[in-house]
Amino acid sequence: MAPDDVEAQRRRWRDLIDERLPAAAAAHPDWPVSRNHCFARILLDNACGGPWRESVAPPAWVNMPPERLALALSLGEAVLAGRQDLAVLNHRSLLWRRKRPVPAPPARLPGDGFGLRRWRLADDAPFAALCADPEVMRFFPAPKTARESQAEARALDRRFEEDGFGPWALETPEGFSGFVGCWRPARPLPFGPLLGRETGFVEIGWRLARHAWGRGFAVRGARLALDDVFSRCALTEVVAYTADVNAPSRRVMERLGMTEIGGFDHPGLPEGHPLRPHRLYRLEAADVLDGGGPRACRLR
Template identity: 60%
Template structure:
């Protein structure tokens, strides 16, 4: 077998790439995510594209752009240095690989993924979205501002707030998450809204397209399902903010956005979030092991809730614990 030769990249995603040997290629080892990624975008997806004239991409750098942008929640260069395959956190690279595998298996809409990527890059017309929603009691849900960065980072570093997440967020991770949240509006017309109470940022309530393949009916196709969720500072607990905000979000999703159904899920032990889901009228629909959490982790097991547009309840009397 001839030794592989180094060639200069054709696109802007890789600094160096290794040309394929003359003999038939073998699959990259599952234990090496970087090798899997390069095999996926350099060989497998371009080869599959030859039989898919309906796909919007043909070249390796186009597939890499689409998958990386969707894994990062925006143009990938805004959150990671080049080459992305070497610098992405393992969890983000793993998500990009999952998306590519879903495209190959026919479980992900490459047109949808490409459209979101191009919208983030200023190409195409973004879905219209209001700047704010007003929930009952005058609670304000609005688009994200730079002044939210510090309180959001503090919220994500609070062990009580993050008790049902595998780890705390660093300030850099919080900043990337806030930017990705706001970019959801440009790609999808909806997203997680920043919550403001009495002029003060207290967290978020909103909805996201589920971009990770999830192990429950309706979650297998990345981008097809919509999840509603919330995360609030401790100072905002116990006053019905999550419930009031989520009702306003659900009404907007079902009416303006035409979303027919949503899901919500949380770790089985998160009783406070489960009570909010039940007050909203969501129905429990079994449990599942979260694919981003190790199977032996105490937070792995999640409970799933569902809601259709016709199930949206009128607001209850004031009160509640979230």
């Protein structure tokens, strides 16, 4: 962006924050804020996908990358036009800043012809069968025993109690058909150089029974899970990773709008193992926002 354009953008920002939004607040007693610094916090946080001071040095209107300031401006204009709910943006900002508790997870996320729900003890047998299927597990080091699968199922469901989100059981017309959702990696992984930080990763993943393949459940289920963690939990980003050779999962990541950001060797696999080379993908909350609000459901 040319220097004159940058300066014009900054003037529009100051006018929006200092004049137009505070003036409009007088006619909107339902708005959660009315002061310029509060409007700035809300719009900048939502443009950055988290507390703006974590990624931008103050003053933000000077140091914010032009594309992010443009997003903040578009959100403010959408608020003024009635196309964006200021209360929703404020709620996300306060969640990110730990000023509000994360709401409890729902029992179910309904989809079109399927649903995501919490785990049940009756899922143990079909999950064990899924994890023992060599075709399902072909991109894992080995299939799992029934005891290993049961332990994994309990650990996956406990994520909801620990973090407020987790991998949902996928329910299709055939019954339990696998899982889709988000969780914090249990083992240290060498993401730091690729993501620019060493902690705080949340990944999204899926594992589906063979009868559920080719029916769009991985993509549609992941979109439901993403909508939940980006809205209710206000996560700033999710990552996904898989073996280089796992073309089906990589296609799902691409259809979700995730960006491939690099490769790494999985530390749980020995040198020379064909599954050791992995690819890392990322999706940021700020990249699924526009002037009309979250667009996770409209990813390609």
